[in-house]
Amino acid sequence: MTERFGSYQNELYLQGLGGQLPPCSTDATKLEASAREVMAPGPFSYVAGSAGSGATARANREAFDRWRVVPRMLTGATDRDLSTTVLGTRLAAPVAVAPVGVQSIVHPDAESATARAAASTGLPFILSTASSTGIEDVAEANGDGPRWFQLYWPGDADVCASLLARAKAAGYTALVVTLDTWTLAWRPSDLDQSYLPFLQGEGLAVPFTDPVFRSRLEKTPEEDRGTAILTWIGMITGTDRTWDQLPFLREHWDGPIVLKGIQHVADARRAAEAGMDGIVVSNHGGRQVDGAIGALEALPGIVAAVGDRLEVLFDSGVRTGADVLKAIALGARAVLVGRPWVYGLAHAGEDGVRHVLRSLLADFDLTMGLSGHRTLADLGPDSLQRT
Ligand SMILES: Cc1cc2nc3c(=O)[nH]c(=O)nc-3n(C[C@H](O)[C@H](O)[C@H](O)COP(=O)(O)O)c2cc1C
Numbered sequence: 441m442t443e444r445f446g447s448y449q450n451e452l453y454l455q456g457l458g459g460q461l462p463p464c465s466t467d468a469t470k471l472e473a474s475a476r477e478v479m480a481p482g483p484f485s486y487v488a489g490s491a492g493s494g495a496t497a498r499a500n501r502e503a504f505d506r507w508r509v510v511p512r513m514l515t516g517a518t519d520r521d522l523s524t525t526v527l528g529t530r531l532a533a534p535v536a537v538a539p540v541g542v543q544s545i546v547h548p549d550a551e552s553a554t555a556r557a558a559a560s561t562g563l564p565f566i567l568s569t570a571s572s573t574g575i576e577d578v579a580e581a582n583g584d585g586p587r588w589f590q591l592y593w594p595g596d597a598d599v600c601a602s603l604l605a606r607a608k609a610a611g612y613t614a615l616v617v618t619l620d621t622w623t624l625a626w627r628p629s630d631l632d633q634s635y636l637p638f639l640q641g642e643g644l645a646v647p648f649t650d651p652v653f654r655s656r657l658e659k660t661p662e663e664d665r666g667t668a669i670l671t672w673i674g675m676i677t678g679t680d681r682t683w684d685q686l687p688f689l690r691e692h693w694d695g696p697i698v699l700k701g702i703q704h705v706a707d708a709r710r711a712a713e714a715g716m717d718g719i720v721v722s723n724h725g726g727r728q729v730d731g732a733i734g735a736l737e738a739l740p741g742i743v744a745a746v747g748d749r750l751e752v753l754f755d756s757g758v759r760t761g762a763d764v765l766k767a768i769a770l771g772a773r774a775v776l777v778g779r780p781w782v783y784g785l786a787h788a789g790e791d792g793v794r795h796v797l798r799s800l801l802a803d804f805d806l807t808m809g810l811s812g813h814r815t816l817a818d819l820g821p822d823s824l825q826r827t
């Protein structure tokens with residue numbers, strides 16, 4: 441499966457000849473500034489914001505800057521193959537669309553637009569439990585595209601089992617269990633505006649369409665949206681989870697299971713001992729623990745400790761093709777990308793998401809080639825230098 445992602449560069453130049461400009465910047469580091477212009481203040485600060493002082497979000501970017509690519513020449517890298525297999529899913533490139541909740545606050549087409557854009561670029565779409573579009577509706581929009589399901593683990597075991605059964609039946613092949621957000625962090629940008637996204641718009645379709653969740657309510661979500669939302673938030677936050685509870689997930693999910701939000705080597709080892717199929721080294725894009733290490737700083741040690749026992753994925757701060765290259769060179773099997781495509785969604789719905797994803801892939805493809813790497817297997821610590 442060789443795909444020329446870099447050809448998007450020519451496509452954009454040619455479109456320019458016809459007077460057509462891209463729907464938003466091709467530079468993900470500029471998208472935040474332009475998204476501020478097109479988004480309402482509450483949704484913008486929710487998406488762009490981070491925990492506390494923002495130190496962790498900054499550390500994520502600084503961590504990428506500390507590593508530099510050392511290009512090689514005359515390696516035959518004009519013909520590249522970026523494909524790989526991640527969690528049993530064959531992918532044209534090692535990139536996935538990170539789970540992001542309540543996308544209806546960003547664009548009315550919400551998760552369906554993102555799921556279509558992901559499918560058309562061949563990247564896995566990861567549906568958040570906190571989505572504004574339901575499990576089955578997103579699966580329909582995603583069509584034949586690869587899709588995984590992200591779980592905020594509800595305290596109510598029957599509700600959890602019901603969500604997992606629906607996700608499985610709707611063709612989501614891997615389960616991504618997010619551990620780092622069992623309650624929301626101190627997020628001053630949201631608090632300054634008293635803005636809680638879950639209370640906006642039509643509500644949360646994943647639980648609202650679930651028969652078991654609905655059976656727990658005195659009034660339906662249609663009759664009393666506020667109580668339904670608060671009941672749901674109560675179910676997915678504050679529950680005391682420990683390592684010994686992971687077998688429950690195995691009992692109810694027969695595909696690959698990945699733990700998202702791992703930063704400590706000891707936790708990575710525990711995930712491997714618990715028989716997990718993978719982990720996502722992530723600090724939730726700096727949105728949870730203020731003052732945490734840059735996520736990329738955690739990656740090499742974790743790969744050294746467990747890389748031969750489970751698949752190590754990575755997110756938090758990926759913005760450019762070089763960032764993808766660096767994370768893969770440091771041992772990640774694939775990266776997840778969050779905010780950049782959310783800004784694409786804000787600018788131009790499905791087209792905006794597709795543009796951001798295709799731009800990242802093109803940048804990655806060209807950077808791979810120009811630095812002399814033909815396949816992902818060519819990447820390793822030798823490709824980088826720490827500055
Ligand atoms: C607006 C927003 C909502 C998010 N919602 C979820 C979610 O529902 N579930 C989840 O596991 N992670 C969620 N995340 C975290 C992302 O999956 C991912 O870890 C993070 O965005 C990666 O960092 P990046 O934005 O720097 O790429 C959210 C992130 C953002 C920005």
Ligand SMILES: CCCCC(=O)C(=O)O
Nearest residue numbers: 541570592621676724727
């Ligand atoms: C409890 C759902 C939290 C959504 C999320 O993950 C985020 O805002 O970062």
